[in-house]
Amino acid sequence: MPTGGIKDIAMARFPKSEHLYLRSEIDALFTSGSTSASVFPIRGVFRSVPYVEGPRVKVLVSVSKRHFRLATDRNRIKRLMREHYRLKKTDFISQLPEGVGIHIGFLWLSDKMSDQVRIENSISTLLNIISDKIILASRKSSVGQ
RNA sequence: GCAGUAGAACGGUUCGCCGCACAACAUGGCUUAGUGGCUAUGGUUGGGAGGAAAGUCCGGGCAGCAUAGGGCAACGCUCUUCUUAAUGGGAAGUAGGUCGUGAGACUUAAUGAUGUAGAAGAAAAUAACCGCCUAGAGUUUCGAUUUUAGGUAAGGGUGAGAAGGCAGGGUAAGAGCCUACCAGGAAAGUAGAGAUACUUUUGCUGUACUAGUAGCGAGCUGAAAGUCCAUGUAAACCAGCGAUAAGGAUGGCCCGUCCGAAAGUUUUAAUCUUGCGCUGGAGGGUAGGACGAUAGAACGGUGUUGGCAACAGCCCGUCUAGAUAAAUGGUGAACAAUGUCUCUUGUAGAUAUUACAGAACCCGGCUUAUAGUUUUGCUGCUUAA
Numbered sequence A: 001m002p003t004g005g006i007k008d009i010a011m012a013r014f015p016k017s018e019h020l021y022l023r024s025e026i027d028a029l030f031t032s033g034s035t036s037a038s039v040f041p042i043r044g045v046f047r048s049v050p051y052v053e054g055p056r057v058k059v060l061v062s063v064s065k066r067h068f069r070l071a072t073d074r075n076r077i078k079r080l081m082r083e084h085y086r087l088k089k090t091d092f093i094s095q096l097p098e099g100v101g102i103h104i105g106f107l108w109l110s111d112k113m114s115d116q117v118r119i120e121n122s123i124s125t126l127l128n129i130i131s132d133k134i135i136l137a138s139r140k141s142s143v144g145q
Numbered sequence B: 001g002c003a004g005u006a007g008a009a010c011g012g013u014u015c016g017c018c019g020c021a022c023a024a025c026a027u028g029g030c031u032u033a034g035u036g037g038c039u040a041u042g043g044u045u046g047g048g049a050g051g052a053a054a055g056u057c058c059g060g061g062c063a064g065c066a067u068a069g070g071g072c073a074a075c076g077c078u079c080u081u082c083u084u085a086a087u088g089g090g091a092a093g094u095a096g097g098u099c100g101u102g103a104g105a106c107u108u109a110a111u112g113a114u115g116u117a118g119a120a121g122a123a124a125a126u127a128a129c130c131g132c133c134u135a136g137a138g139u140u141u142c143g144a145u146u147u148u149a150g151g152u153a154a155g156g157g158u159g160a161g162a163a164g165g166c167a168g169g170g171u172a173a174g175a176g177c178c179u180a181c182c183a184g185g186a187a188a189g190u191a192g193a194g195a196u197a198c199u200u201u202u203g204c205u206g207u208a209c210u211a212g213u214a215g216c217g218a219g220c221u222g223a224a225a226g227u228c229c230a231u232g233u234a235a236a237c238c239a240g241c242g243a244u245a246a247g248g249a250u251g252g253c254c255c256g257u258c259c260g261a262a263a264g265u266u267u268u269a270a271u272c273u274u275g276c277g278c279u280g281g282a283g284g285g286u287a288g289g290a291c292g293a294u295a296g297a298a299c300g301g302u303g304u305u306g307g308c309a310a311c312a313g314c315c316c317g318u319c320u321a322g323a324u325a326a327a328u329g330g331u332g333a334a335c336a337a338u339g340u341c342u343c344u345u346g347u348a349g350a351u352a353u354u355a356c357a358g359a360a361c362c363c364g365g366c367u368u369a370u371a372g373u374u375u376u377g378c379u380g381c382u383u384a385a
Helices: A007-009 A022-033 A073-094 A114-143
Strands: A035-039 A042-050 A057-062 A100-108
Touching: A022 A042, A022 A057, A022 A100, A035 A073, A035 A114, A057 A073, A073 A100, A073 A114, A100 A114
Parallel strands: A057 A100
Antiparallel strands: A035 A042, A042 A100
16 A cells, blocks of 8 residues: 555545635636536636635535436545545645645536446546646746736 | 134344444544544444335424414315324224125215206196096087086106005095105104114105305425524625715835715705715625534233223333435355245255335334235134044
8 A cells, every 4th residue: 555654644534624614615616717627537626816814725526416316426426526536635735836825626417326446546636636737837927917 | 634814923043254333342644731622443332224224195393484462265184982292193983785695895975055956748836738527608419528616746748857655445536635654854752972773753745966155174394494603705785984085006025106986855054865985884606614413192911990992091121213415235055934846745856936116304103016924813614533
């Protein structure tokens, strides 16, 4: 089991303050100029915000009732996505440029349950894509200035 | 032992690591005269989904709104008694029907009018068309036949149904007219808390449909209810004051200048009404936070009393989730249960599976889903004694 040492394990927390729950922030995420990327069966919607204080990344996880009728299945998927984000997020946050916070929404696209390996891979590639895009955007803006 | 039937209980366990929401404590910070309050935490400890948490089908609590009192309409329920906070739940019973060898299962049950019906038929409820019988009159080929007045529900035909069915007596012919048996109704008696059951009496007895009617119940909405805090401010509303104004424009500010609202009723004024300005009140909406919101018709008891039972009383013990874009998860191992395979046939090994399903204001019931396990009563078959 490749782990990055005791310190990294200890960093892998996901408390309430890192959840995205304010209605205004959620509306902003889904309406105004946010970017999205899909790695089936997960779609990531994200937008960068100026970072002031608190957690740098806020995340929400959503599974539509259309895809899974039973609440048990929805809970299962959401828990797995949260869990794998928790395990992968440390590297992602360390790569972010200074002064940038980010809001992410992970949306489930499939109608079927997936195994854990697939969810884990999807989450990690999504995080890579997002960090690449963010870094690119921040470079562009700094060049533009 | 096998098969079945009606219930009841459980519905994975243990350890390690990482994580989640909640509570208490600890520590730090801010604040207060102080108790305290707020806040943070790579800190410690604690407990953290269900028997159905589901469907939202009933009922109750709780909340808001409405409401003098009463009635009608519309709505719900409908064998009896008991039980429950409860009206459709539950228990014990009653009378029928269907299925099963049986234990049992399923099912129906207020009452039906003075209303409606109509192909057929004379007639659909004060029944006489044909037929049968009696009497009178006429005709007569003496066989009968026509007609008038009556009696008659046995026979014919129609119909789902024709005066309860069937047999005997009876009669001019017939008829519950009388009698026996059978089915139903009514009354009385006996038993029962009652639905009913049994006995006796009574000649009382047409079909189908309709909830018209009777009794009982119930205001409406639903926690996205509702209450509060802070933020913030258009129009309209209420109260007070003003109009010799308040206020506005210009301007960085002050002075100054300019703008600025009165109208109606009445002879006039006041009052009044409408309008204008200001202040205060009250207040809709948006996003945020707190309460509602978790100790109760609570749960457990081979405790006890009453009861056939559902259930009720008393006694003893226990504290048992509380989120709000919504916690209860991931992972490593061991075990358990069940199925399959293997051969070394066992307290074996390998492998697979472990259901239905996630609290959302709280309770009670009902319904539906459910791998597997345990258990009680009873039934049938078989074997042994």
